[in-house]
Amino acid sequence: MKKRILFLISNLETGGVSKSMVSLLNTIDRQKYDVSLWIASPHGVLFSQIPKEVKIFSNQRITALFQGFTGCIYLLKQGCFFLFLGNLFRMFLTKVSKAWAGRLLAWLMPAIGDGEFDLIVDYNGQQQLYYMVNKLKGKRKVTFFHSDYSQWPYYYTADKKYFPKVDAIFTISPHCVEVLKEWFPKQADKIHLMENITSPILVNRLAEESFNNPWREGAVKLVTVGHVTDTKGSHWAIEAAHILKERGIDVHWAFVGAVGDVSRYAKMIEQWNLQDNIALLGITSNPYPYIKSADIFVHPSQFEGKSIALDEAKLLCKPIVVTNFSTVHDQFQDGVNGSVCEMNPVAIANAIEMLIRNENLREKYIGYLKKNRADNTSEIDKIYELID
Incomplete structure (x- = not known):
């Protein structure tokens, strides 16, 4: 039995x-x-x-x-x-x-x-x-x-x-x-x-499925997966996009996940004239093609237990920017497999800019993640x- x-x-x-x-x-x-x-x-x-x-x-x-x-x-x-x-x-x-x-x-x-x-x-x-x-x-x-x-x-x-x-x-x-x-x-x-x-097998299989490309051609493709809420640092991310735009860095940032307060975040995007820089995509059962196609994965959360989205981004070998929440060092070593930054818009923007401008650092992260793919x-x- x-x-x-x-x-x-x-x-x-x-x-x-x-x-x-x-x-x-x-x-x-x-x-x-x-x-x-x-x-x-x-x-x-x-x-x-x-x-x-x-x-x-x-x-x-x-x-x-x-x-x-x-x-x-x-x-x-x-x-x-x-x-x-x-x-x-x-x-x-x-x-x-x-x-x-x-x-x-x-x-x-x-x-x-x-x-x-x-x-x-x-x-x-x-x-x-x-x-x-x-x-x-x-x-x-x-x-x-x-x-x-x-x-x-x-x-x-x-x-x-x-x-x-x-x-x-x-x-x-x-x-x-x-x-x-x-x-x-x-x-x-x-x-x-x-x-x-x-599961690496499941994630990689789903990452090959077709999807509607949300990114504007020519822009650096950023992606964040998770609920769009202040708890997940979404307000910091939107301000970070504004800072990058002010610096002349052309990014297009896709947010994949449910939006907690649509009118509030839409107002922030409009206030800083970020309509061509941020896409709120909403819920999808399969975020993996978005992760695979992005240039940089950004996770600006205030706290986590152990983020599955980050584990999935690591499996897909993406350069990652992540904030310094209490459990982050259970998953990341700054400068080894990702960039760990402080919890504020300027620090997030700085970490993204560094990765955009430093191809060697991006390749370092990608190489490390390819050699250390974890199947748990x-x-x-x-x-x-x-x-x-």
Whole structure:
């Protein structure tokens, strides 16, 4: 009999956690394991990339609980008055305590699944962790935290009650491991490293697919992949583009990802007359042709756990400019495999300009990345070890 594994995730939009989940599901040995996916909101541009052998568990009431006031209206129309009132209260409670709101959301979600699993893996944390512990049947249960906990401690009062109830806690970089151990010293023996899986074969295959070239001919082609938000440093990037233009450097910068505040960023672009220098492309299920075709990959984020987009850019051997967030040195050594700069528009512009003007430095990065391509699909063994 195949061992049964259930993964939990909130959605499959283009964020790093979702991309990592899809890579994991495509890597796991589905001939040996019966793999299921519990998904709160069964949609997203990556949903089509789930292998057909993976069984999907979803429930419209759970989806509605994740949809704010729109979901509340749906619950009311369906006659789910208890869930309607509970979710309405939970939404207001979020303003007071995310931890208590997360626990209430987990309590409101109905239990769905298919009997007992050999292993249940909560891939999101927070409310999915509390739901897994309280309502799902599994011989072993593990959870993931995909970021630097010191930058995202909002659920601490709940996590400290639930982390003791799982068999293992995974996070995605050495720095994130150390931070989790500092916050949860009593659980230190349970805290382990499991990197986000990035498959070179999958990335390189998808990078060969056709795409609509967004760049203006003759300009230096820059690309950034990820949500367009201040958290990801998008405001710095737009100002950096302005600085480069003022210096007479012709760049055309493509941003691939959902735009958090379209009117605000459009206003910034218009204010600095950057309509011919910046393209906000929105969401795509396949950003890899854009990365492959670009001259320079820029990642101006304020903080990350361990960025999948950066791992993908490294696999495609792009010269990279990245800001000095807390975990950056888990992936980069400045001047060796990328240019690490400070978190401000001038520093970002300076690093980009240096790469544009210094062909030897670009070739150095490309050569290093070609010689040190990492295939970390063996990280899946850490899941197997929990169940075999």
